[in-house]
Amino acid sequence: MVSLLLSLPAIFSALAFVAATIALALGSYLGMRAIFGHHGDSERRELAGSVIFRVSALHGLILALVFAQEIANETEADNAASHEARLVADTFYDLERYDRETTLQIRTALAHYARQVTDVEWRLLADERQLDSAAWAHWNAAYEGALTLHGDTPRHEVLRDNILRNIREISSLRRTRETAAFHGAEPLFLIAALVGVVLTSAAYFTFEPTRLNILLLSIFASYSGLIIYFIIAFSNPFHAPGMASPVGFERILEGGIGQLAGGGG
Structure with a gap:
């Protein structure tokens, strides 16, 4: 209902x-x-007023605390998604700096990953509260490709370390988004x-x-x-009407990442 x-x-x-x-x-x-x-003598009203004041104060406190918790959950999911999108973009352009031709397949996997998160995974988190397996596959392809990079020069070594660290952190942020989707409103609170x-x-x-x-x-x-x-x-940051939009991913798909991703993953 x-x-x-x-x-x-x-x-x-x-x-x-x-x-x-x-x-x-x-x-x-x-x-x-x-x-x-229907008797409303002064003694009854005085006692009723005392009870009303105390119960309504506790009621308001509960609403305020749970509302603050839900807003914090929404903010955490939004921040995690924004940070994740920045890492995808940073990794994509670090791969270009490493070697544009050699890393084309890895960059393509990252671009398809960003497209899959925006077009499919966001709705999946809203409806089924789970991450998309195809997005995981694109992430895994990017990670496996990054593991094959060699640090032949100091420049390549620094870039490789940054790329691997960022891709691993993307995985952690994905789990943060999934946890936020599972949070939900506690029945006991309701x-x-x-x-x-x-x-x-x-x-x-x-x-x-x-x-x-x-x-x-x-x-x-x-x-x-x-x-x-x-x-x-x-209670679910990915479901309307209180959903957080994947603005970060939409923004990075407006540039070269979106061109490489094409129309979908």
Whole structure:
């Protein structure tokens, strides 16, 4: 159900989350009034206010912490992809500096790797949370080719060391992207967030369901629902609507790397 909602345009999926949270909040409030009566004496309201303050504070803290964690995960995946793209470009041009003709096959493998990541692997990480085997094959071809390079001169030796180090680091960054895709939103957090909405809303049962009170309760639920939506949207950095785009790879494919990669891998 959640996946279906997230597949909708962002504005509609956000409104659906907000509407569901408002319904949950108002249902909790009205259900509590139906069970415990409508008496709103000052003693009850004072106790309810104390409970509301404490529960809502904890609820807000949980939302803030998890939201910050999801943003950090998104940033880490984005930074890893950008760094990976820079390494691909640095390695590609270091191979040209080593010897343009000798390294053509290695550079072609790197170019196809960049194309495969952009055109195929990004969607695979979004839908199946796994790396693409064809991209691994292109990486492996580049790595095997780099291992055959010889450090015949000090210049070649330095370039070979840089090339091998960069290609190995590309593998590590690929794993970082895969880990970010598997991160996801914790089910226990979702339970805690929804329970926070229910308990906070239910604690208002001592207050009359006037138009103003219903509006204020709806505002609280709307904002809570929106934050929950953002957290779920950012739980997979490669899936819309909160996806990180492969901008770094798209940029390097605009130049010579893209020309060598052709239309696909």
